[in-house]
Amino acid sequence: MKKHWLSLAIASFGLTLIFNPVAASADPEVFEASGATPADIQTAVDAFRNFLGDNNGVGGTFPTGRREINWDGVPDAFSAPNLLPANFFNSNSPRGVVFFTPGTAGFQVSANSINPTNTPVRFGNIHPVYPALFSTFSPQRLFSALDSTITENLFFIPGTAHSATVKGFGAVFTDVNVDDSTKIEYFDVAGNLLFSQNVLPGPTNRGSLSFLGVGFDTANVFLVRITSGDRILKTPSRDVVVMDDFIYGEPQALP
DSSP: OHHHHHHHHHHTTTOOOOOOBOOOSSOOEEEEEEESSHHHHHHHHHHHHHHHOSBOOSSSOOSSOEEEEOSTTSOGGGSTTSOBOTTGGGTTSOSSEEEEOSSSSOEEEOBOSSOTTOOOBTTTTTOTTHHHHOOOSSSSOOEEESSOSEEEEEEBSTTSSOBEEBSEEEEEEEOOOSTTSOEEEEEOTTOOEEEEEEOOOOSSSSSOEEEEEEEOSSSOBOEEEEEOBSSOSSSOOTTBOEEEEEEEEOOEEOO
């Protein structure tokens, strides 16, 4: 079902994916950590940033470097209780990524502590327990698909419809409790699975942070599939997981 759905999504961009697991051209470099506080994962996050290069911010296109999304600049109009447009980070704040999910409810960024609708922080609008279960790496907002655990990331030259590839992708997760509930998969433009890695669980039952970043020798990552937990963001149970910062290589244009 996931492969069928994704093939439809890719077809909308005039491309075709064939899902065949193959070895990448070189062993990827894995950056990972988990802990109770942001400081516990900071070294791994910074090492991944250094691997990718300088932060290129918003807009433009560059031969090297990285892009970052920390969700905190998303305006209230596109934060809880409202939805985040899937192309927000290629249109409103162009950083060259568009999100897809097999769910039908879309994506949401959690509310800031001060907002016009008095919406609770850290997805407290979905369940009042969530603010105690989730924590942030970069305060204050978090991100999740709403009725699916799957978030797909397709890359573009920022602000355009020109498809692109990246040389690495990483994400921060909060409240990973099970060692096989959360993972990131990396695919090339032909749909070949380049690499897959489970995210480390945190050391505590509440509010832990985990980071996984994987870097490649060349920009051959066309699509990234994130599985965030094994339960959707609805009722607190093991293992409901949401995300904070996304960090990825500068999108490089496909021929």
